[in-house]
Amino acid sequence: MSAMTMAAALAGPALAAWTKTYVVEWNEPAMYYGATSGVIDPGSDCPKGTNPEIDWIKVLMDAGYTREEAQWLRNPANPTRSPIHGQNQMAFRGKDRANVYTNPTSTPDPGLVGVSGAIAEGLNLDGDAKTGFTSPSGEKGIDNNFYKALGCWKTYRAPPRLSSGALTFNDSMRNGSWTTVIVVSGKGADPMNDRNVKVGFYVSDDKMVKDGNGNIARDYSFRIKPHAKYEGIVLARSVDGRIISTRPADIMLRNPGYDRDLELLRAQIDLTIQPDGGLKGYVGGYRPWEAIYRGWVNARGPVIEALTWVQLPAVYYALKRNADYSPTGSKGEKTHISYALRVSAIPAYVLTPDATQIASSVESYRGIAPQEPERVTGLFALVVDGIVPDRNAKVQAGPNAVILPPASAGNSVEAAKQ
């Protein structure tokens, strides 16, 4: 062994006195819920309830389509409306029939009503107790403008674990689409009270397994997969089992959403060790807001709009006006928005990538990660500019598309035979 490697080995990651390892069994945006139990009901967060269902006939007419054209486009019997991908022509309602998904400012802000309550879950990211919400337990200065902008959007609103967005993505994760693991290690004698704690977030290719009740089974083993992007290491301390970061860090996690990358700048954590051995709490930071919008667009604009009762350009405008962080300094463009992820994890064995031992110390594996190109597979590989073009259609949706079929306007049966 050369002197350098010997020195490196000796100076290597400091041995931890204790390690606890977990697998994330649920993660969703921390959206404080202020009603009693319904998704659309009024509450302290959204006094008028969630943003109401959209009158698409009106939207299309406001965009310049005739009433006849608008009705024809919304009629499920008509051939240009795919039961799976929706009505592609919906994209083209900007100025001069621009595609509003790729060019949201080509249409005026439809106005997504945000949260007007005072309470939010999350973390005090800017250190200022005067900016932001108050936490449910009374802590001031909680920065969560993602929640502020989008908390009254139907897809995000519900008690914990019940919003349709959370259900869809966690169902997918729990069925094996991806796995996030957490390693917590410390140098002291008592994990519940330790000044030097390190928390590592990693991904694993090993899939979670459901137990006989449909919950994620405990105590399975997961090998850390070195990943060029998805990794986060945060320094923290624990007080009576509550682990709070001591210094912000820049991390990236696998996002439970259509956009996969959850970049969090100046990230912090607030995680509590549970009596049953699990770990629950928040991971938060500033995330790029435009990527959020793009994620929804790439999930097929017409489908998202119809199912979640939103005009996607409104999401763009709402995120933009609530963005509250610029990485280049207070004078720079605010490209990021404050955000918190609610996390629940259960005990699991997290192993080093070579599976020779439990990952007892928190270290970075980015250096040995393979450089794999990102591949978009499955349904979303078909999406182009927010819609799925129908290869078999005689008429493609677009700014110049003729809407009503010739000489059979209003006769849907005839139209269906074309």
Next chain:
Amino acid sequence: MSFRFDRRSVLRGMLGGTAVYMGLPILDIFLNGNGSAYANGAKLPVRFGTYFWGLGLTDTPAGGTRWVPTTTGPGYEIMPELASLSAVKDKVSVFSGFRAIADTKANQVHWSGHASILTGIAPASASRFDGPTFDTRIADAIGTSTRYKMIDVDASLSRHPVSYSTRTGTTFASPETTALGLYTRLFGPGFQDPNSDNWKPDPSIMLRQSVLSAVKDQREALMAGVGKADQIKLDQYFNSVREMENQLAVQLQKPDKCESCVIPTAPKEGPRSASVDVVNANTKTMAKLLAMGLVCNQTRVFTFVHTAGSSETYVAGQSKIYHQITHDEPTDAQLGYQPETSKIAGMVMQAFGDFLVEMNSTKEGDGTLLDHMLVMGFSDTGYAKIHSIENIPMFLAGGAGGKHKAGQHIHTSGDSVTRVSLTAMQLVGAPVGEFGTGTMKTSRPITEVMA
């Protein structure tokens, strides 16, 4: 040819105080004359079919269920979305809590659920199944003596006809999509009238008989000098051989006049629209035709699609299709479920009830056609909003010739759907001991519903 069975052959062997002999239930059916058998001793054929509808039934994580009965076992209560089954409740078993288990594969929405039920394998992609569907296996077992091995029907009047029956996973059957088309297929040119005088025996049956006689020829040589316990074993063995011979012999005989077979009149061409009312009416018409096709012995196996997995149907006059409503309707705070979705689910289920009622209104022998068939009803998903493949609703309807102890609600917390599929296969006598791969592999049928 006489088909009397010698009671001597129903022996009970005793060896060291324990019974050696294992029961021969089929013998009993042969011996009694309760109208579940032809006059010449052969039993009425059992038919099998699948009935599929898209988008599941309402059952939410918040605990609101509109279809899972509150009690298990016989005499389950009719839940709101099962209202259409009231008339035939005692002939239908309900299976709740069964799930498709994808192991390492992603859940292909509106695909993995019923692919798992039909093939036992969670598919790797949404463009194919990764194995043959088990209806083909049943058709191979019981469908070889009719004009059609299998008939596939799609009543959905949608833009793309759908059948989920496949032997290869890539090529799916071409279904009949209109009532007139189904009529022509069953009763048009080529119709084999069971009551006609031009019947001819099937030569392949005689070949099978020769296989058995080759075995029987050895009987005397084999039995010579054999100990008592072994004599009993061999007697049972040759009994079974003789029984099979007799079954084959029956098939060589001209079948009895089929009183229940009445050729229907051709239906009129109906409207083509995917709205629920039209699809339901189409289902009812096609069910009638199918019932008569079964009674007239044109086929014994069928697959029926009411609406595809990603169903296109909608309530006439509404601009949202049912599929969209399942995803975008919020759960009502007080009720605990999605009310509009549930209402439409009930409308969709109406067609299943009507289908079964048609089968049950068709007389056959001492009972109805439904008594002599087994229909497996199922969907692609449980809680459709999140494409869940847990708690996929499944039903077994019909008597299966007496083998199905119907009218029960069986509940499990997460057993594989393949258990229900395996049960269906065994109820109609297909030779299958095990079904499914990975965690869905099972050799345990649901014996509670098996007579």
Next chain:
Amino acid sequence: MGYQCLRTAGLLFGTLTAAAAPTLAVAAASATQATEQTSAERKPIKMAFRRITESQYRHTIADVFGSEIQINSRFEPEKRDEGLLAIGTPQLSLTSSGFEQYFALASAISEQALSDNRRDALVGCKPANTAKADEACARKFVEAYGERLFRRPLTDLEIATRLRTASLGAQQASDFYAGLKLALTSLLVAPEFLFRVEIAEPDPINAQQYRLDAYSKASRISFLLWDTSPDEELLAAARNGVIHTPAGLKEQLTRLISSPRYEQGARAFFTDMLQLDGFENVVKDPAIYPKFNQSIADGAMEQTLRTTIDLLITKKRDYRDLFTSNETFINRPLASVYNVPFLSAADWTRYTFSPSSERFGILTQVSFLSLFSHPGTSSPTKRGIKVNEIFKCEPTPNPPADVDFSKVKDSTNGTIRGRLLDHMENAGCTVCHRRSDPPGLALEHFDGLGQLRTSENGVPIDVSADLNGVKLIGAEGLAKYLHDDPKVPACLVRNVYAYGVGRKTGIREEDYLADQTKIFAGNGYRVPDLMVQIASSPEFFKVAAPSGARTAAAEPASVPTAVQQSARNEQGVHP
């Protein structure tokens, strides 16, 4: 003992001569070895018909036709008697639906085996005209495959009927191969294939005695060591009589035991002895044992088989180490039940349990612990019963019909242990429970799924037990106790013998089994050596006359038959 056999044999042949003569001619034709004293009166006797098991069926088809042949069928249930399926299943026959399944399966196998792309490899000749029958080629086929399937050469009559079928089929379908398919189907549904027919012939060396014929011997050792029908080399050793000689027999035994295929046979033996077929029906309450699922069940079974084979067959270690060795194999799902990290990228990995895990040997593997407990709790009684039954050959009788269970269940004791100890106070319960419960109580640190739990309702679990005056503590104590108990290797010896001969053992075999056990001990308790040793002992091929094979006229006076003898053994007298 020999005298009894002789007398019964004499009575048998007496009735044979009284029976119809034509059958004798057929029986004579089936004798495969020319006897030195060909007496017209001493003909081969069919000793036994034993239905082959599902795994034996599958292995045979794979050997003869290739492992790509798909076998999708429902096999009839097997039966366990005196601890072994190998004793119970041979007592069974077929039901009608079972025969239908075999018929459908036979057609399917024939269809696959003679499919276009396989037939050339399988059929060693070509017909003159593929659209017509061809007796010469069909004969070659029927003879070759008939011998592999019937495990002996076919008689002329057996060949003739199949040729008739082949010809008929070829004519009807205008396809030679369609005829072959029918002939093959008829071989596959024949009782000579579905049942192991064991034939005794007059012993040329000992006048007036019988011995198992060569093909029956070949079958016995093939099923014992490889769980399949004899291969061509073994059939050849039978054909030329070499298998009757000690050297010839030894040569075949050595060949079979040195082959990698021996593992298949050993797995079949241990699956039977350890009663692992129970996994087909195990259910656990998901509310109490959420980790349990089919994948855990499969893994548990595989773990036990892998560990047993590795220890006893591959490494040829002392049988008794099975109870004390903490070396095993695990996979990822099992690791979650054992609550240890799975440090491997492969499906299975070796694993050595630490002393603090309290895992010692086979009794602390998830398979044993979860098979013999309830869906929602552990069961010391069940586990104790199975320890005695499987490893000491001491079965426990059913509870007497007059047990008043209301008295028993009313124990208010808080722990399972406490309630069971209360049972033992009840007269009428003691006699069995004081033998069945203690081993199970020693295993009480493992719950109904096999997970370690050292306290119940907050109270530490007491795992001390009193077994016949011997005090032991916990799984370690139990493991050492079984390791040192001479009944344990004696039970294995008995099981190997009973498994190989396919019938119960009784008083008549006691001395023989005791001798074999001594030899086993002298050989360091090595299992492969034990199997060879038993298979080469004269007792292994000893012929016991079947009872009842006589007409009403020739009832014996007072000589008990083998069946009556073993029936006596079975009735309530524990060894």
